[in-house]
Amino acid sequence: MSGDTVTAVRLAGATDAEGFPPEAAWEAASPLRFSADWQGLHADAERETEVRLLWSPENLYLRFVARYRSITVFPNADARGWCDHLWERDVCEVFLQSDPAHAGYKEFEVAPNGFWIDLDIAPGEKRDLQSGLRRRVKIDEAARRWRAVLDLPMKSLTQRFDAGATWRVNFFRVEGSAEPRFYSAWQPTRTPQPNFHVPEAFGRLVFREAPGDS
Numbered sequence: 001m002s003g004d005t006v007t008a009v010r011l012a013g014a015t016d017a018e019g020f021p022p023e024a025a026w027e028a029a030s031p032l033r034f035s036a037d038w039q040g041l042h043a044d045a046e047r048e049t050e051v052r053l054l055w056s057p058e059n060l061y062l063r064f065v066a067r068y069r070s071i072t073v074f075p076n077a078d079a080r081g082w083c084d085h086l087w088e089r090d091v092c093e094v095f096l097q098s099d100p101a102h103a104g105y106k107e108f109e110v111a112p113n114g115f116w117i118d119l120d121i122a123p124g125e126k127r128d129l130q131s132g133l134r135r136r137v138k139i140d141e142a143a144r145r146w147r148a149v150l151d152l153p154m155k156s157l158t159q160r161f162d163a164g165a166t167w168r169v170n171f172f173r174v175e176g177s178a179e180p181r182f183y184s185a186w187q188p189t190r191t192p193q194p195n196f197h198v199p200e201a202f203g204r205l206v207f208r209e210a211p212g213d214s
Contacts, residue, residue, distance in 0.1 A: 004187060004203040006032050006169065008053035008060065012210035020136055020149055021061050026052050028210055029063075032186060034171065038196065040188035044069075046144075047182055049092060049173045055207055057161055060152045064092040064110070064171075067145050072177040073113045081135075083115040090175045092148060095121075097168035097202060098158035105168070105199060106157060110135050112146040118156075121197065131156035163209075168202035 009029045016022045029052040036043040046069055054061040072090050077083035086109045087093070097105035104122040106129060114137040118129040134151040154161045171186040181194075189198035 006051070006053060006186075006203060006205055008055045008205060008207050010163075010208065010210045011054045011056050011059075011061065018136070019134070020151060021054050021063075025054060026063055029054055032171070034173075034184055034186045036184060036188065038172075038183045038185045038189050038191065038194050040185075040190065044182065044184075047173065047175055047184065049171070049184065049186075051094075051171050051186070053205070055154075055163075057163075058154055060096075060154060060157060062094055062150045062152070063147065064150075065145055065147045066092055066112075066173060068112075068175060069144075070175065070177070071112050071139070071146065072175075073111050074115060077115045081115050083111070083117060086111055086115060086117040087174055091173070093172040093174070093196065094150075095170045095172070095196065095199075095202065096152075096157055096205070097199060098165070100166075100168050103199065105202075106131070108133060108150060108152065110137060110148040110150060112137065112139055112148075114148075129156060163207040165207075167205040168199065169205040170196070170202045172196045 031050045033050045035048040048067045050065040052063045091109040093109045107119040110116045118131040119126045120129040132153045136149040139146040173184040175182040183194040187203045189201045
């Protein structure tokens, strides 16, 4: 894994009873970690974010492990846990572009209390993606970490999944109850003000088989 490339590893074996990768499966996926802000500055180790990715032909799985100083969340969401403007509180985010030839991309966010949002972003517009996202979230107060596992149906990301394709991707984190909040990015967008919607700054996502698979 180079500095601008992350690898999703094919899930080996079955999912658990709830349809998520078992804990041991994540060890096959190399972690990426980031703690600097959206300009690539002011790293804060106490707010470091780790991301790992697994895939199957039907699903893309992401695991965020987020160190935190404080937690701020919305108190209410709809019955699904979907919450508009979720980015105005603490979140981990992933932006995915399965076809770099097209300007659009998909945005997924999850909060420490399990609230979430999914959006289909195109130039000048955004709409609810209705992806079928599922999530599993837990806060470890003693370790000051929260973690979230996302299950994203491949059909919400691409019309035809090709494991040999290279996608574009970026990961972000927001923390804090009031400005200046902590806006961190895996691949810095380097805008004057915090802005994650900079597709030209996205890194690369590649897919590979699990170790030992042919």
